[in-house]
Amino acid sequence: MKKIILTGDRPTGRLHVGHYVGSLKRRVELQNSGEYDEIYIMIADAQALTDNFDNPEKVRKNISEVALDYMSCGLDPSKSTLFVQSYISELTELTFYYMNLVTLSRLKRNPTVKSEISMRGFNTSIPVGFFTYPISQAADITAFKATTVPVGEDQLPMIEQTREIVRSFNSTYDEVLVEPNVLLPDNQACMRLPGIDGKAKMSKSLGNCIYLSDSPEDIRKKVMSMYTDPDHIRIEDPGKLEGNTVFTYLDAFCNDEHFANHLPDYSCLAELKEHYTKGGLGDVKVKKFLYAVLMEELDPIRLRREELAKDIPAVMEILKEGSIKAREVAANTLSEVKAAMQINYFE
Ligand code: ATP
Ligand code: MG
DSSP states (O other), X not given: OOOEEEEEEOSSSOOBHHHIIIIIXXXXXXXXXXXXXXXXXXXXXXXXXXXXXXXXXXXXXXXXHHHHHHHHHTOOTTTSEEEEGGGOHHHHHHHHHHGGGOOHHHHHTOHHHHHHHHHTTOTTOOXXXXXXXXXXXXXXXXXXXXXXXXOOGGGHHHHHHHHHHHHHHHHHTOSOOOOOEEEOOSSHHHHTOOOTTOOSOOOGGGTOOOBTTOOHHHHHHHHHTOOOOTTOOSTTSOOXXXXXXXXXXXXXXXXXXXXXXXXXXXXXHHHHHHHHHHXXXXXXXXXXXXXXXXXXXXXXXXXXXXXXXXXXXXXXXXXXXXXXXXXXXXXXXXXXXXXXXXXXXXX
């Protein structure tokens, strides 16, 4: 069986370092490993509209922003198909047929959707499109017969829902769809990177992000304002690591080489943590180190991004070509699905 990747992002804003450590960096490694037969990276504009239907300008504007983030991180259009979800109308058709295979109570149980509903203040007026987006996500994944979906932890319930739909479809009709496997980050800190405010998740919708496109000065300000241990007031005080965002970011980003380059008094993160918890190490010193680490990783990305941003029509052309190619694949799957469901009357 072919090894196929599908993953993507909502064009609700530029991408941030949570995306980078949670998914983007891994995608680039998987792409360059040469182990996958096909890689599809989707800009999920139709999904973004489910909770931004009244703000189409925002979604439109962020199509090229997300594409720039992709390519500046190393996603290469000659190896990965970059495409726009709404161009593939076959995905909407698949969603409609899959809706028959999912119950309302099953949708209501989805913990990520539950927390997103309360975060967006939808409460009693939940748009049906938003509520059912896990089904449309199943369509995205299965249309490409993806075997592997590299995502952050918040996406686990969506992949589980997809697997259930696949099993239900295949047993009701015919063995057409492929059950995907999730690929989570292997580093705990990258599963769900917190925001700079210490909130559970860095998220475009919460405005607590360090963006890949932020200037060094913006990043410095954000790092310096980051949430640490509120009880760590004087340098001599022992500091807590739990819930300390600066250390979570170091867990996600730094390696021993960073110490050799930027903080040679320590050989590794464990040593720095030990000093912090014992007392005698100030937040400013740790933040300055984090800033240096982030710069080392993000500087080349930002510079590539600035280059690519000079030719937006070329970026849009790449997305168009990718969308045409992706559509053919989705159309093939849709034909198989319709044949299995016996709704191919004229063939
Ligand atoms: P929105 O607020 O519009 O939902 P988002 O910031 O949650 O935006 P998505 O486009 O929903 O971003 O997520 C894209 C991918 O990035 C998913 O695989 C998701 O798991 C991953 N991801 C998003 N935020 C984080 C984070 N803070 N840490 C790790 N992974 C993340
Ligand atoms: Mg999200």
